[in-house]
Amino acid sequence: AMAQDKFKIGLILPMTGPFASTGKQIEAAARLYMAQNGDMVAGKKVELIVKDDTSAADVTKRLAQEMVVNEKVSVLAGFGLTPLAFATAPIASQSKTPMVVMAAATSSITQASPFIVRTSFTLPQAAVAIADWAPNNGIKKVVTLVSDYGPGIDAEKYFKDRLLFNGGQVLDTLRVPMRNPDFAPFLQKVRDLKPDAVYVFVPSGAGAALMKQFAERGMDKAGIKLIGTGDITDDDILNSMGDVANGVVTSHHYSASHNSPLNKKFVAAFEKANNGLRPNFMAVGGYDGMRVIYEAAKATKGAGGEALLEAMKGQVFESPRGPMFIDAQTRDVVHNIYIRKVEKVNGQLYNQEFATLKDVKDPGKSR
Ligand code: DHB
The missing domain is CATH 3.40.50.2300 (Response regulator)
Structure with a gap:
């Protein structure tokens, strides 16, 4: 041709x-x-x-x-x-x-x-949704832990502003390097602060390393919940994360189990x-x-x-x-944002959607 x-x-x-x-x-x-x-x-x-x-x-x-x-x-x-x-x-x-x-x-x-x-x-679409869910579900004190670049900064800002608006507290805002992150010192800091939950954004693919270190440090056993935008429970690697991921609640626009x-x-x-x-x-x-x-x-x-x-x-x-x-x-894209919980379905871990926010525009555009 x-x-x-x-x-x-x-x-x-x-x-x-x-x-x-x-x-x-x-x-x-x-x-x-x-x-x-x-x-x-x-x-x-x-x-x-x-x-x-x-x-x-x-x-x-x-x-x-x-x-x-x-x-x-x-x-x-x-x-x-x-x-x-x-x-x-x-x-x-x-x-x-x-x-x-x-x-x-x-x-x-x-x-x-x-x-x-x-x-x-957009990260603000997802971040605002989980900041509305958290304080209604026993999560009032939060430490944020994000990758230190554009989407992480958005994820931090829109979550923090909304959680404060909802009467919650952000005990600290931690930023980890985007490339080759070592989460250990940051997770230690989270442990010391004893929040109800740590809210996380890492880019697709990086979630497995964070989950592993979260489990190794016994964070879940210490009663600290993990929440985030759905990037952390990325369907590409979710099933390999093991039990530590089970029960994690996130907000996102897509789940393979939609x-x-x-x-x-x-x-x-x-x-x-x-x-x-x-x-x-x-x-x-x-x-x-x-x-x-x-x-x-x-x-x-x-x-x-x-x-x-x-x-x-x-x-x-x-x-x-x-x-x-x-x-x-x-x-920009307008779509539903779903609140999801990781659950085992036929022995496989999936993000199971249980609530829907309809036609969510990017909150970053209306300011
Ligand atoms: C970006 C990259 C990701 O892998 C992701 O999950 C979200 C945002 C980004 O660089 O914009």
Whole structure:
């Protein structure tokens, strides 16, 4: 096919290094979407070009530049971490290329370029929900423990403000390095402060190490509960966490056990195509991102640039996570946030949703 007969999507992800699980989940979901929906849109052949940025922001930016200039991609997509999305935003603006953020979740990312559309989630959406749940469920004194970068700062701020508003107390706000974190001294500090709970945000993939150290220090036995946004009980690794994870309550937009026919179909197809790997919230951000791209391409008959961007805004559809839409003003995702508790289902650990907050907009946009 000639170049103009193709519709190219440049998918840039961490495929190696500590955040490789995010890349693996999103690539697998994008390929599943294409397998289910065909590789033709608006009479053009869809070509998915996947590149590994190793989670280094300068690499993400360079790859994006190459994709735009050499490959002439219609869309940039992926972005496994906040700094990788921020580094690429100027490329999207300068080249007028829509940029679909499928993973990164710091609130302000969508303000870095008018060409950014997000299908993942925002930390404030999840953080506010668990800060409403906690004080009604015996958790009044909390220590926060977050990864020290964009999403962690959002997770801390929106949780803290809301818990204080609800009459709770934040005894301390601890921040751990984002790369190669040693949680031990921070967990010791938490133990000494004796809160009702420690509230945690760590990025997808890092939760297992934290859970292990939480158990080793006997925090649960000391009566300190663990709560957080759902990143900590990430479906990719939840089942390997063991008993310490059982009973942990979190807030998030996606659980692999979300009870809908569409999600059951999605999970079964994903697991079948990936040797039993369970899809996590990263996978669903990638899957829904492909949906937004495909439908926009159909609506604009394969045109790129601003027309394609406009056709992404305002899309309303059912996702495996539940109902969602792309707010036309903010270009950010609006979806339900669920409160979930880890439970054993047929011997496997799952985040079992038990309460729903409907159509949650990013609280970071209304200030
Ligand atoms: C980000 C990365 C994650 O893995 C996650 O779970 C949430 C946010 C981020 O860098 O934006």
